[in-house]
Amino acid sequence: MQQISITKVTTRILELPVKAVHSHGSGDISVMKTLIVQIDTDAGITGYGEASPWSVFTGTAEGNAAAIDVYYKPFLLGADPFQVERLLFLAEREVVHCSEARAAIETALLDIKGKAFNCSVSDLIGGACHGEIPLSFSVANPNFDEDLETIAELVKDGVRIFKFKTGFAKHEFDVMRFEKLRELYGETLDLRVDYNQGMQPFESIQRIKDLEPFSPTFVEQPVLATEREAMAEITRAVNCPIMADESVFNVRDALTMIQLRGANIFSLKIMKSGGIRRAQEVAAAGRAAGVACYGGCMFETGIAHAAGAHLMNSIPYLTLGCEFYMANYYLEEDILCDPFPVKNGKVVVPTGPGLGVEPDLEKIEKYTTSVHK
Ligand code: MG
DSSP states (O other): OOOOOEEEEEEEEEEEEEEEEEEETTEEEEEEEEEEEEEEETTSOEEEEEEOOOTTTSOOHHHHHHIIIIIIHHHHTTSOTTOHHHHHHHHHHHOSSOHHHHHHHHHHHHHHHHHHHTOBHHHHTTOOSOSEEEBEEEEOOSOHHHHHHHHHHHHHTTOOEEEEEOSSSOHHHHHHHHHHHHHHHGGGSEEEEEOTTOSOHHHHHHHHHHHGGGOOSOEEOOSOTTOHHHHHHHHHHOSSOEEESTTOSSHHHHHHHHHHTOOSEEEEOHHHHTSHHHHHHHHHHHHHHTOEEEEOOOSOOHHHHHHHHHHHHTOTTEEEEEOOOIIIIIBSSOSBSSOOOEETTEEEOOOSSBTSOOBOHHHHHHHEEEEEO
16 A cells, blocks of 8 residues: 555534434533544545544533644645654543544544545454444433433434433432332333432542433433532442542553542543544453443534544443444534434444544535534
8 A cells, every 4th residue: 555645634513403402410511613634635536534522521612623723734744644653642642631532633644544445444443343232322312201201212213222411400300300200111221320420528428329220221421520529429328329520531541440449431532532542542451340331422422423433343242332422412513414223222333444434515515614634
């Protein structure tokens, strides 16, 4: 294969309308702001990646665009796009934080590499282990009656995993939602809870115990990301498994939480770790310590979902499913030519070259609010 070089890096900030307001322990989401990166090469191969920030969690679209435009472009332009690890290492050295920008760059590089070698991103990162991954839908509408209708529709589509976003309303409301769902569906649904850091340590143990009669598969991030000792205390005190999301961005955080025994499960997200390869490191640390992993995501379009799906596909011990539902069930309109592949409640990991999904350039144009070439 002849040497190829990066000739152009374009960043676009998009604002995409969503179907319903999502409420979380850390705030409401009514429009999805995301950053799409396009990397062109002199071989005529183009790769796409996405940085999906959430300002209260990871970072901002503007900050990530600046990381790429100002700091990454000088070493990306003219570089060999196949040298993924070298370029990631440079990016990590150049800008602290902005992990989503690195995820976007890595995704675009792997997309190019896969297209050049006619293999999928899954093939590039260890090979497909699952093919299909059960989909979890996040129930986060403050209007629970609307959520019940949505759940009924999704159950018809084959979805069986539902994750409640909690911590934004009264505890009694959370208990009521669980009670209602178990009453309507019995044990046929796999129910989980995500507090998004919404509780204070002193109240969290009792509240989780109140939910235990409804058998949640796990409780996610009950307290602040930085309250790691409290996470450990909660993990010891309750029967229900505890998952760390905001507390574990990268392998360093994973090691800290492992030493504290601060969680039973890690939520893997390419936006937190700074890409697929770094998320694989988190998964490997978890595996070594008996901590399970789950396929998490941020507010993403089908491009980032595809990158995440390849990551989860590469981890044989991923057993708790994934939450790549935004493109199909949350956005008014995604930016792929074909719908992100979800069938019978499962994500069907694309097998085509690179990411295996094709961005719709007209739709990208339609939702772009600023562009940097
Ligand atoms: Mg979470």
